[in-house]
Amino acid sequence: MSAISLQGISKRYPDHVAVEKFDLEVQAGEFMVLVGPSGCGKSTTLRMIAGLEDISEGRLLIGGRDVTHAEPHERDIAMVFQSYALYPHMTVYMNMAFGLLRTSKLSRSEVDQRVREAAQRLQITELLERRPNELSGGQRQRVAIGRALVRKPKVFLFDEPLSNLDAKLRTHMRGELERLHAELGITIVYVTHDQVEAMTLGTRIAVMDRGHLRQVGPPMEVYRRPADRFVASFIGSPEMNFLAVPQGTSEGHTWLSDHFGDAALRPGATLGLRPEELVLSNASGSEAAPLSWLGVVQRVERLGAEAYAQIRVGNSDVLVRTEADAALVAEQSIVLTPELSRLRVFDAQSGTMLTPRV
Ligand SMILES: Nc1ncnc2c1ncn2[C@@H]1O[C@H](COP(=O)(O)OP(=O)(O)OP(=O)(O)O)[C@@H](O)[C@H]1O
Ligand SMILES: [Mg+2]
Structure with missing residues (x-):
């Protein structure tokens, strides 16, 4: 009872x-x-x-x-x-x-x-x-x-x-x-x-x-x-990042539709990743990841135990948690790669989280 x-x-x-x-x-x-x-x-x-x-x-x-x-x-x-x-x-x-x-x-x-x-x-x-x-x-x-x-x-x-x-x-x-x-x-x-x-x-x-x-x-x-997106952005501090599906990566698109269905690729669908679920790597080193974004470092906030890098991706800012003494400087180009097991996809219309197939 x-x-x-x-x-x-x-x-x-x-x-x-x-x-x-x-x-x-x-x-x-x-x-x-x-x-x-x-x-x-x-x-x-x-x-x-x-x-x-x-x-x-x-x-x-x-x-x-x-x-x-x-x-x-x-x-x-x-x-x-x-x-x-x-x-x-x-x-x-x-x-x-x-x-x-x-x-x-x-x-x-x-x-x-x-x-x-x-x-x-x-x-x-x-x-x-x-x-x-x-x-x-x-x-x-x-x-x-x-x-x-x-x-x-x-x-x-x-x-x-x-x-x-x-x-x-x-x-x-x-x-x-x-x-x-x-x-x-x-x-x-x-x-x-x-x-x-x-x-x-x-x-x-x-x-x-x-x-x-x-x-x-x-x-x-x-x-x-x-x-859904409301809960995703309300719970967690700093807030979850919402990113558009990267353009022009057929491998990434195949991966998304395999794991989340075709709804993941509809215009307006967003991918949700928390600051600790993105990994930064140098733009020159081409990692073999199905999904990644290219961004430009805006500023780095070093909090002592950790740092948060604010990175411009397309028209939006993405926050990535990284080591306190990570060698990052403003204006640097950088690749953001998601931890795929943590990746969330939100439906374009309803904002509900799509359930992964695996
Ligand atoms: N007597 C009332 N007449 C009309 N609307 C009311 C009345 N009392 C509360 N509301 C409305 O009901 C809604 C919910 O109010 P409530 O006090 O439960 O919010 P809350 O979640 O506790 O917010 P907060 O975090 O600011 O305390 C608000 O939009 C408020 O304006
Ligand atoms: Mg109250």
């Missing part, structure tokens, strides 16, 4: 469809990340799961129970927002205890035990008597998570919980969330527009675009085999 089952869920505003026929099964213990650009309907979906937003159409089950029209407090969920929404006049301890004291049947000592346990797990025990304005952003975020933990809900919902933190703290908190998830075996639905967060945290990720679910799968599967 799924922890959460979204069945054909839509959210329609009078003048706008925010989420359209959304289907998703979240398994118990899963860390599911909803990811997509701003305005694609992530928060709306999460808020419908939480019961903070009415569901226009479809059915929602939590733990096998139909909660489509249930009140938020009947859903056994806890939500952590980007703005931590702590009570400013209460101590950290009371921020964590308040909800339980008010709405649960737990005794004061049971609540006390839960608060102290959560505080210990989140390493904020020494902050319990402070007020929110005496805490750093990262500490406030921990308190907000602690307040969700003490309720021991079936499902945790997170809406961009790390986006107010600086880069270093964000990386650290990613680790903490991962640890919490592993230690407690909890079910999480986590919203972010940050594809790095999605890649690193998700057991599976669900990629959304303008109210639609485009693809759901384990991060590396989505990275390697994106369903």
Whole structure:
């Protein structure tokens, strides 16, 4: 049985469809990340799961129970927002205890035990008597998570919980969330527009675009085999390169139609290759590869451990990852050869990825 089952869920505003026929099964213990650009309907979906937003159409089950029209407090969920929404006049301890004291049947000592346990797990025990304005952003975020933990809900919902933190703290908190998830075996639905967060945290990720679910799968599967051009360019940083089929290489054309069918050769079909899936070689050394492009180096960005070469191919720029000290200079002519086993082809009309025949 799924922890959460979204069945054909839509959210329609009078003048706008925010989420359209959304289907998703979240398994118990899963860390599911909803990811997509701003305005694609992530928060709306999460808020419908939480019961903070009415569901226009479809059915929602939590733990096998139909909660489509249930009140938020009947859903056994806890939500952590980007703005931590702590009570400013209460101590950290009371921020964590308040909800339980008010709405649960737990005794004061049971609540006390839960608060102290959560505080210990989140390493904020020494902050319990402070007020929110005496805490750093990262500490406030921990308190907000602690307040969700003490309720021991079936499902945790997170809406961009790390986006107010600086880069270093964000990386650290990613680790903490991962640890919490592993230690407690909890079910999480986590919203972010940050594809790095999605890649690193998700057991599976669900990629959304303008109210639609485009693809759901384990991060590396989505990275390697994106369903369409939208997913291909949204997931991965730096972005995937899209290249036209090279002209005038009959060997290459034969190879493409053998592996991907004739659709691969239709005008407008594009080949997708990530920066690490292209190999650079000198224009003079003629390698025997069925597919290759000739380009001109524009600039090289040396990041220390690696470098990215920006290369002009036809009318577009292609980014290629290479060794940090690769001997490349601007204006140099260069040959780009794809790793054929990684090559993706996107249909000219629909943008969907063509399935290779081998
Ligand atoms: N009350 C409303 N009335 C009409 N449209 C709304 C309403 N609330 C949200 N929307 C629209 O629904 C769409 C989805 O909004 P939502 O907040 O779910 O996006 P999001 O994916 O969370 O974006 P972000 O990454 O910016 O937080 C947006 O186009 C938004 O303008
Ligand atoms: Mg949002």
